[in-house]
Amino acid sequence: MTPLLAVDGHHLLYRSWWGFSDRRITSRDGTRDLTGVFGFLAILRKTHLEETPDHEIVVVFDGENAAASRQAQDADYKANRAQADHSAIHSLPMVKDGLDATGVTWIELDDHEGDDVIATLTHTALTDGRTVTCYSGDRDLFQLASDKVTVLNPARRRITPAEVVDRHGILPRQWPDFRALTGDASDNIPGVRGIGPKTAAGLLADGLHLEQLQGSPRLLQPRCQAITETWNQVLTWRNMIQLNHHIPLPRAVTTGHTTPTMPKAATVLEDLHLW
Known part of the structure; x- marks a missing residue:
């Protein structure tokens, strides 16, 4: 079966926009x-050529109202992004045109975050007997890592389950529990006061999830009092971080065939009369 390359479109767009900040590329x-x-x-x-030449590419973008369902659980979710510079979004229509011109599939569902769509595509691909590479710098995708799924970050480093264990002391499936305790600044999830990565990994040792900690002697440490005091909030954060792999997808999002080599970027822009 053809492997799948699921690309975090917004992450790649922002990285592309800011990665050339000292040398802008403009029309003639x-x-x-x-x-x-x-x-x-x-x-x-370049990623497709050098890392996943036999893969089918699907690029996934966040929908316009993507964060609404999680903001209904916690109004502070991603509130820190309101004042951020979103100049990169002006390029999104051109990116979509470029993908269409090269025959690369892309998907954007108005009410869903790209990570959830990637999780759903991954779940579907695994059911079909395919392996998956997720291209993103978003560490929440670590929870998808398995013997059939790797996360390829922008530094071209492949994140496997063994790497998650080595670097963070937890299993990939525990990532939402771990981040609920330690926090995620990029999504404006503060985590529990006084609980760092080492303490969180110790609490979750032996593969435990948060529910298995309630009433556990592990929470009797003085520093863990803050966890019990904010227990319901911690569970809410965990549920927000946990990816949804049951998003209804349109038919034929994937073809099951290897994506042909893309033309050079300059050629695509020339064909679209953007230069």
């Missing part, structure tokens, strides 16, 4: 900033 008349679309297509092509 200087009126259009093409840095985001050029970088996106160039990095995706």
Whole structure:
């Protein structure tokens, strides 16, 4: 079966936009900033060629109302991003046009975050007997790592279950529990006061999940009092971090066939008359 390369589209777009901050790429008349679309297509092509040449590519974008369901659980979720510079989004229509021109499949579901769609695509691919590479710098995808799924980060490092254990002292399936305790600044989840990675890993030792900690002697340590005091909130954070792999997907999101080698980014922009 053809392996799947599931790409975190928004992560790659922002990385492309800011990765060339000291050398912008513009149209010949200087009126259009093409840095985001050029970088996106160039990095995706290079990744496919060098890391996953036999894979089928599917690029996944966050929907416009993607965060709403989690913000209903906690209004502070991603609230820190409201004042961030989102200039990269102006390149999104051009990126989508570029993907269409190269025959690369992309998907965006209005009410769903890209991570959940990637989790669903991964679950479906595994059911079909396929292996999966998830391309992203978002560590929440670590929870998907298995003997059939690896996470390829922008530094071209493949995150496997063994790496998650070595670096964080937990199993991939415990990632939501771990991050609920330690926090996730990028999503504005503060975690529990006084609980760092080492303490969290110790509490979750032997593969435990949060529910198995309640009433456990492990929580009798003085520093763990904050966990019991905020128990319901910790469970809410855990549920928010946990990816949903049951998103209804349109038919034929994937073809099961290897994506042909993409043209060079400059060629695509020329064909789209963006230069």
